Amino acid sequence: MYIESKLKEVDKALFEMDFSGLDRKSILSKEVSNYSDSGLKAAGKIQFTNGLLIIDTEFNNKKSLTNILEIKGEYIQVSYLKKRGADLILSGVKQAVGLGRIQCCYDLDTRSIIKLPANQPIHCQAIYLSKDYYLELLKNEAWIENNTFYKKVLQGDLQSWGACQFPINYNLYHILNEIAQANWDEDFKFFFIELRLKELFLSLHLCQQESLKGFPKDISEENREKIKKAHAYLIEHFKSPPTIKVLARKVLLNELQLKKDFKKMYGKTIRSFVIELRMEKAKSLLGKYTVSEMAGILGYKSIPHFINTFKKCYGYTPKQGLNQ
Incomplete structure (x- = not known):
């Protein structure tokens, strides 16, 4: 597996990785170049081993930029975009990278163009696994035989970006942060990350099972998406949560509808959900x-x-x- 991330306008590579020949039992890490050129601020960290790359990057650019991401080989991607949105152009098709969703895909030899808008801070966490690494990591998990995505990978049935996505929840948010930050003793970092990766894919599997139950049918598809955005926004901002009025404006829904539909979809009020998030964090x-x-x-x-x-x-x- 080979991955290169390059900023077109400044002709600079954020990183370029070839995973052949790396020691599978150790995790290496390095800082993404901390650019501060006029119009560009990009910083972050990557961690990697044979068949695995973990990216945690932030952009705060004053002008629009284009990130060209080229990947060679079969790979599995799990990514989550924090803060503002961006646009992804894959195979000539433009897709919005919305907030509040974890994107998963299984693809081969891709070249993506990611448009980074000006004056909109962006924070992205992404995990790339080679097909061999992914299959080896999960092959002995008791739940894996019932996982649709794993079966697709096993059969070589490609699942392009956007085909498989999940709404963010606190558990997924917490696991992704732990993997991306990996503040662990170097001697144990590899084992820590592999355990968290297994936990991540199990959590995604549970999300898939939960989604089959569906949401209340008396909530329109448009409103469901708005409530999911509100849910995701609260996960990102539970330490300093917005008022109902502010949250309603952010998702373009009136306050009464927001409160009513949120409780229908998630079985709890917005206030109790924020308290729950705070208490889960408090315990940690x-x-x-x-x-x-x-x-x-x-x-x-x-x-x-x-x-x-x-x-x-x-x-x-x-x-x-x-x-x-």
């Missing part, structure tokens, strides 16, 4: 920060309010949780 922070630091990280202005909310959710205070 236990032992790493003081109670007051946790409250600040999660956007609580009142420490007693944070402690009471935590206790109501888990049945014990953050301090008691440290001793369990």
